[in-house]
Amino acid sequence: GQSLEQPSEVTAVEGAIVQINCTYQTSGFYGLSWYQQHDGGAPTFLSYNALDGLEETGRFSSFLSRSDSYGYLLLQELQMKDSASYFCAVMEGRRALTFGSGTRLQVQP
């Protein structure tokens, strides 16, 4: 089976940097993705790592270490609109996305 662990909640202030960690156990692994979901909205794709290292997309970066079964999402220059739930997800052997439990990010003024 698959399991992904993330912190349940993170709080930070506007302009700060926050890191959301994800550790996973899965049978078969193609890559680690990150999704953002605002209350009442649909998950939207943020980033994907298939190989070790850092991927940067604007204010968001994502890191993967396949040997450690670990990744993180880094959000810089936090804005109020970044308050949302963030999910890591693995594309595993069956070629389907399995989501972590989610991290609720609260950005405060």
Added chain:
Amino acid sequence: DTEVTQTPKHLVMGMTNKKSLKCEQHMGHRAMYWYKQKAKKPPELMFVYSYEKLSINESVPSRFSPECPNSSLLNLHLHALQPEDSALYLCASSQRDRGRNTEAFFGQGTRLTVV
């Protein structure tokens, strides 16, 4: 067009009703998914269609019946649901290859209430 369109947005149904959820995408994606999401929980995989064939059924009760009429459409037929089936039902699609792009595009979901 990078949209996945789901209808209806909201649905209230009785336990004896039969209803269908619909999903459509025109991105040429050959993998389509149904997820169920309860409040403050992650999306849970229900079904995966790959090239219009059912490839994964996550032991979903038979009162949920998926259908993929063609590469752009995905339906979820509902019959004799229980109140605990009330949730947000999300449809998603993605490319079906071994390339780097495994981004899944999600529809806005159907918020289902079973009474």
